Amino acid sequence: MEPARSVSLSSPATPAEPTAPGDPCILVIFGASGDLTKRLLVPSLYNLACDGLLPEQFAVVGIAKDGLTTEAFRSRMAADLRTFNTRKEFDPRAWDWLESRLHYTPGDFGDEEAYGRLKELVSRLDAERGTGGNLLFYMATLPSLFGLISEKLNGAGFKGFPGWQRMIVEKPFGSDLESARALNRELLAHWREDQIFRIDHYLGKETVQNILAFRFANELFEPLWNRRHIDHIQLTVSEAVGVEGRGGYYDRAGVLRDMIQNHMLQMLAYVCMEPPASFSADDIRDEKAKLLRAVRRYSPEVALSNAVRGQYGAGTRADGAACPAYRSEKEVDPGSNTETFAALRLFIDNWRWENVPIYLRSGKALWKRGTEVAVQFKRAPEVLFRGPTMRRMPSNRLIFHIQPDQGIESNFQAKVPGPVMQLQSVNMRFSYGESFRAERATGYEVMIYGCMTGDATLFSRTDLVEAAWQVAQPILDAWSGRPARDFPNYDAGSWGPVAANDLLERDGRRWYEVIDRETLGRVPLFRGGDPLLLNQVSMALRPHAVPAGEVIIREGDPGSEMYLICRGEAEVIDGEGEVLATLREGACFGEVALLLSEHRTATVRARTSCDLFVLDRADFRRILRDHPQFCEAITRIAHERYDTKIDASALAAAPA
Numbered sequence: 322m323e324p325a326r327s328v329s330l331s332s333p334a335t336p337a338e339p340t341a342p343g344d345p346c347i348l349v350i351f352g353a354s355g356d357l358t359k360r361l362l363v364p365s366l367y368n369l370a371c372d373g374l375l376p377e378q379f380a381v382v383g384i385a386k387d388g389l390t391t392e393a394f395r396s397r398m399a400a401d402l403r404t405f406n407t408r409k410e411f412d413p414r415a416w417d418w419l420e421s422r423l424h425y426t427p428g429d430f431g432d433e434e435a436y437g438r439l440k441e442l443v444s445r446l447d448a449e450r451g452t453g454g455n456l457l458f459y460m461a462t463l464p465s466l467f468g469l470i471s472e473k474l475n476g477a478g479f480k481g482f483p484g485w486q487r488m489i490v491e492k493p494f495g496s497d498l499e500s501a502r503a504l505n506r507e508l509l510a511h512w513r514e515d516q517i518f519r520i521d522h523y524l525g526k527e528t529v530q531n532i533l534a535f536r537f538a539n540e541l542f543e544p545l546w547n548r549r550h551i552d553h554i555q556l557t558v559s560e561a562v563g564v565e566g567r568g569g570y571y572d573r574a575g576v577l578r579d580m581i582q583n584h585m586l587q588m589l590a591y592v593c594m595e596p597p598a599s600f601s602a603d604d605i606r607d608e609k610a611k612l613l614r615a616v617r618r619y620s621p622e623v624a625l626s627n628a629v630r631g632q633y634g635a636g637t638r639a640d641g642a643a644c645p646a647y648r649s650e651k652e653v654d655p656g657s658n659t660e661t662f663a664a665l666r667l668f669i670d671n672w673r674w675e676n677v678p679i680y681l682r683s684g685k686a687l688w689k690r691g692t693e694v695a696v697q698f699k700r701a702p703e704v705l706f707r708g709p710t711m712r713r714m715p716s717n718r719l720i721f722h723i724q725p726d727q728g729i730e731s732n733f734q735a736k737v738p739g740p741v742m743q744l745q746s747v748n749m750r751f752s753y754g755e756s757f758r759a760e761r762a763t764g765y766e767v768m769i770y771g772c773m774t775g776d777a778t779l780f781s782r783t784d785l786v787e788a789a790w791q792v793a794q795p796i797l798d799a800w801s802g803r804p805a806r807d808f809p810n811y812d813a814g815s816w817g818p819v820a821a822n823d824l825l826e827r828d829g830r831r832w833y834e835v836i837d838r839e840t841l842g843r844v845p846l847f848r849g850g851d852p853l854l855l856n857q858v859s860m861a862l863r864p865h866a867v868p869a870g871e872v873i874i875r876e877g878d879p880g881s882e883m884y885l886i887c888r889g890e891a892e893v894i895d896g897e898g899e900v901l902a903t904l905r906e907g908a909c910f911g912e913v914a915l916l917l918s919e920h921r922t923a924t925v926r927a928r929t930s931c932d933l934f935v936l937d938r939a940d941f942r943r944i945l946r947d948h949p950q951f952c953e954a955i956t957r958i959a960h961e962r963y964d965t966k967i968d969a970s971a972l973a974a975a976p977a
């Protein structure tokens with residue numbers, strides 16, 4: 322097959338050069354009958370085949386306990402590919418090419434005879450395919466078996482093959498600092514460091530890799546990338562799914578081990594590390610390791626005041642389906658103390674980042690799926706922009722959208738058209754989908770390809786893994802000694818526990834929520850709104866979470882904000898506490914006081930815990946003025962609700 326044109330992140334050559342296929346080799350998958358193989362590995366190999374990135378001299382040998390034949394393995398993989406293929410079009414040529422190279426041998430990983438059979442098959446294929454004795458072992462099985470497999474491979478004489486031998490190791494890499502060190506010792510007893518490729522699939526994501534390109538291939542931001550100009554950084558990995566049948570594993574892990582210690586600290590290292598001497602694997606990994614070593618190690622006591630944990634209760638998922646409480650999930654202890662949400666405040670004690678807080682949060686069963694890195698700059702001097710028509714200027718923000726949308730966005734201030742100087746936040750956005758033609762991928766393609774070419778840039782190293790565990794360990798220790806008394810403390814489908822907001826609010830900051838058009842489209846007020854309106858609104862809204870029972874607005878109080886319910890229920894009550902109406906997801910309230918510039922005409926209280934978006938008076942007026950459709954919708958709602966004749970267009974036209 323013809324190699325396709327694409328670029329390798331770590332290639333020292335000019336990036337526009339076509340990428341050559343990986344080195345000839347035999348890929349041996351330990352755990353070939355398992356979930357990872359069918360869900361991610363075979364679809365990735367197929368994608369590589371479609372792009373011409375697999376060498377002609379190539380074969381795959383699967384091994385697992387399941388007594389499959391090669392023919393049965395091939396037809397199972399062909400059927401599974403129909404489900405897990407990431408590409409829109411199926412390429413039968415690429416699949417036939419790959420399928421003819423798939424082989425299988427059954428065996429228990431503890432059984433020496435199985436290694437004898439494996440060696441025979443590998444030797445035969447090596448001779449037939451001309452793979453030069455290059456062997457890539459993929460550990461797609463339980464981490465407790467990695468040491469055993471390594472030992473047996475050595476015992477069976479696999480080291481005698483003439484080519485290179487490399488090993489891809491799957492996560493989780495240990496369950497704490499001690500076990501990670503033990504696993505490193507076990508692997509290093511059989512392999513050299515440069516033969517071990519520890520996977521972190523977040524490093525395979527295009528937009529994560531793009532953080533390095535963005536920072537170091539552009540002159541624009543790097544001079545500002547330090548404590549003088551950056552106020553703080555937020556990393557969010559929000560998952561809409563719950564534990565999805567993985568309760569047995571997850572209940573022993575929790576989100577700190579499952580997402581933060583590995584994926585999020587790796588992303589953090591990319592965002593904050595110093596420029597590497599070159600784009601070689603070790604230069605990049607040296608800088609990442611230095612950065613992780615500089616992350617402040619808390620004592621367990623200090624960790625407690627810088628970390629928040631949560632566990633989801635029953636609720637409604639983002640797609641509308643009912644979600645059981647975590648403690649009712651299969652294979653989860655009904656009294657489980659495992660966290661499904663965590664938020665941390667970290668500091669990097671080095672010259673560049675002194676006293677810049679880094680906030681991380683991740684959780685399952687949250688209101689939406691979204692991974693973002695938000696870099697919040699310090700405020701510009703306001704001296705030129707003071708005056709009665711001016712509001713406090715928001716500061717610039719740069720956002721890396723990692724998934725599901727992939728892109729980079731920057732928020733800044735611009736003058737509102739008109740005779741007076743007024744400012745408004747606007748944004749510039751680069752979207753991967755609009756700028757590049759790329760097929761959807763699993764994220765594993767670049768890792769497998771990297772390993773085949775001996776490029777370890779996207780893989781973790783012994784020191785990196787241990788440095789990341791050193792950051793997480795005191796928090797794990799602090800939590801394991803103190804059961805969480807308030808679990809479950811957030812509803813499935815919500816924004817997470819309220820305490821996560823407090824973590825930032827006590828520093829005078831708040832989490833940045835990406836509000837996409839889809840979310841706004843669920844609000845009747847904005848349904849069918851033009852992109853300009855939705856964009857303006859999403860820039861202006863700020864999140865606000867309230868616990869059940871809290872009064873959100875009180876009759877008679879001055880009103881300077883209106884509210885949209887993103888999740889939860891609120892009730893309108895009269896002076897006697899009588900409930901007049903119940904407001905649900907998508908409803909708005911508080912608009913009348915803004916329209917009439919009067920005091921609140923009703924009291925609204927949270928019936929359940931609520932996640933709200935707040936729109937303040939100045940933005941509300943500006944949106945009224947710029948968007949007649951919003952003006953009409955809000956007039957209609959106020960009229961229906963309060964039988965009040967309001968001329969919102971007159972208000973919009975009035976001076977601010």
Ligand SMILES: NC(=O)C1=CN([C@@H]2O[C@H](COP(=O)(O)OP(=O)(O)OC[C@H]3O[C@@H](n4cnc5c(N)ncnc54)[C@H](OP(=O)(O)O)[C@@H]3O)[C@@H](O)[C@H]2O)C=CC1
Pocket residue numbers: 351352353354355356357358360361384385386387388428429430431460461462463464466491492493
């Ligand atoms: N599944 C996923 O989406 C992801 C998985 N991972 C990681 O990948 C690894 C594998 O996960 P996954 O595929 O889900 O796990 P599975 O349990 O689905 O698969 C495990 C595989 O190992 C084989 N196996 C286990 N014990 C033995 C043994 N003693 N002898 C021979 N074969 C054995 C099983 O064979 P058999 O069934 O025939 O007994 C099976 O093929 C784990 O480390 C996981 O954390 C990482 C990211 C995503």
Ligand SMILES: O=C1O[C@H](COP(=O)(O)O)[C@@H](O)[C@H](O)[C@H]1O
Pocket residue numbers: 560579580
């Ligand atoms: O490693 C893991 O990652 C997934 C999330 O990965 P993504 O690529 O879908 O963002 C997470 O669901 C899983 O619990 C964890 O083990």
